[in-house]
Amino acid sequence: MNTRPALNISAVERDTGLGKDTLRVWERRYGFPQPTRDNHGERVYPAEQVDRLRLMKRLIDHGYRPGRLFAASEDEFSSLCHACAAKSVAEPGSGDEVVRHAIRLIKANDLPILRQALNQAMMRLGLQGFIIDIVAPLNQAVGEAWMSGEFQIFEEHLYTEQMKSLLRQAIGSLPPSVVGPRILLTTVPEEQHLLGLLMVEALLVLDGATCISLGTQTPLFDIQMAAVAHRADIVAVSFSAAFPARQVAPQVSQLRQLLPSEVDLWVGGTGAQRLAPQPGVVVLANLRGALEALEVWRGCGHGDQSSPPELDGR
């Protein structure tokens, strides 16, 4: 077995999602990470430190603060990883069995069977049930498995890729609507997670909406232009947990300001939950929230944008 390569600072930035400045300032302030230096005096991060940084990034995304993590002992740290993983297993839904099975299949690297099992579940539950009761918990479970060290990164990648493929397939096979609202889906620059958006798209198309997906990372001004060009009734953007928390609110405000006032703005995803309510912005608490919002939109008569009804999913 090869010994793992050490990385320079920009490679660590890519791999962990922590900026160069942050890496340097952590080193200065907390003494970690503590990279060695190469001939030119440049930082070289051993693989173990990069692993640790990846974990810290994810814990921070889940709401822990750096000070807490740096203060923690080794034992406490790893218990935090597990605690974080466990905390959100609230409702042992009916899909639990399927989810556990899928996890086992991913770990066994058995792609064909995994694909088959997911397809089967989809057929049995219908697309909506599949997404809400299987895909969402499964995403969570995969994230947790990674965090507690049971999954490699590539297994997470593989799962994500499979699921994206499956969802696109499903969306493609649905009949295109001509009556429902026209919904433009995308993410802002810096946010490259597509899976959540695809899940919402599937649900919305299933409910008769016309979805126009721009994929990830559309500049705000282009979202505006696209909304106008495609005569969208609603613009929906999603923020993952990994999105820099401080940037969510400004991005949303700016987008809201850019869009014509008769266009609704829906914001969903883990990263959107920290968002304070704003006039003219609907925060979707979860997947069902999207369906409720669609219902509300239809009820209210289209084009009523001034103070849309509060949708509090709790």
Add this chain to the structure above:
Amino acid sequence: MNTRPALNISAVERDTGLGKDTLRVWERRYGFPQPTRDNHGERVYPAEQVDRLRLMKRLIDHGYRPGRLFAASEDEFSSLCHACAAKSVAEPGSGDEVVRHAIRLIKANDLPILRQALNQAMMRLGLQGFIIDIVAPLNQAVGEAWMSGEFQIFEEHLYTEQMKSLLRQAIGSLPPSVVGPRILLTTVPEEQHLLGLLMVEALLVLDGATCISLGTQTPLFDIQMAAVAHRADIVAVSFSAAFPARQVAPQVSQLRQLLPSEVDLWVGGTGAQRLAPQPGVVVLANLRGALEALEVWRGCGHGDQSSPPELDGR
């Protein structure tokens, strides 16, 4: 019409792909960009400058050097944009007509018809012909349309998203192979362009290979682990033109070193063309190159990795 928002330095980094350090050093050395400053003395880039930076980035990706671009007059600059666009229209293939039609449909924002036209073309030409004679030139044409200012960014996004969707759909509907080589497909971190990879995947699956796609941005060490876990015969990675040129060679070498020697390594995409030949690394000159490489692999008897035959596509 709203006036477009100005961006701070990290937003510009995201939007243009030029690093913060590069932006600052260009300002220092060449006097462009010349952002204004906000109350705190931080750089604020007007939208026009960001547009210009985006163009420059793309021209640089196409081989021009910054010094050349900064020295150019306004007229010369825009003529470079067009020249760069025109230079690669070499073979007026049979798909030319379809490509032009598709471009018009994208510009007209007519999604349903576009989708239908592409589907039709695929049916008529077959998947292989479609990818080689339509998708590849169309990608090029879309890039050119953007560069000469005829397309907005969101139109490029929309096209890419549609095409990805279509290709996945096609791949999903192909019968899974059980005999061909097992090929692991992905990109290295920092490379987030998936479309080329999907095109290759479609061609390879069509030719009877078993493809395992990890999506984009897999850390090198995870590519290694995935290759082992999935008993891959071949690992294929792609580099777009936008990938930092200086990093291609080191990444490939490192990956080659990480992988077991009996696993072939294929490298494709525009960004791979600048790559000097290395032992144990097959550079794919174009899409057909992938098919040729597959043929060679089958001919040579699997597992022959020591000095694979040169595949020079010219």
Add this chain to the structure above:
DNA sequence: GTTCCTTTTTGTCCTGGACAATTTGACCAT
């Protein structure tokens, strides 16, 4: 418990210097 205010924490930006890797261009030999 809630509201308001102060302190600490934390990420990002700044300047200006340095340097290695690549490319260019000049010069020379075939």
Add this chain to the structure above:
DNA sequence: ATGGTCAAATTGTCCAGGACAAAAAGGAAC
């Protein structure tokens, strides 16, 4: 002309260490 070698210019990335605003935490008064 063609090819090869070496010096000079170009260019992206790294570093140090200072600064500061936004967010979170902690406390105090209600």
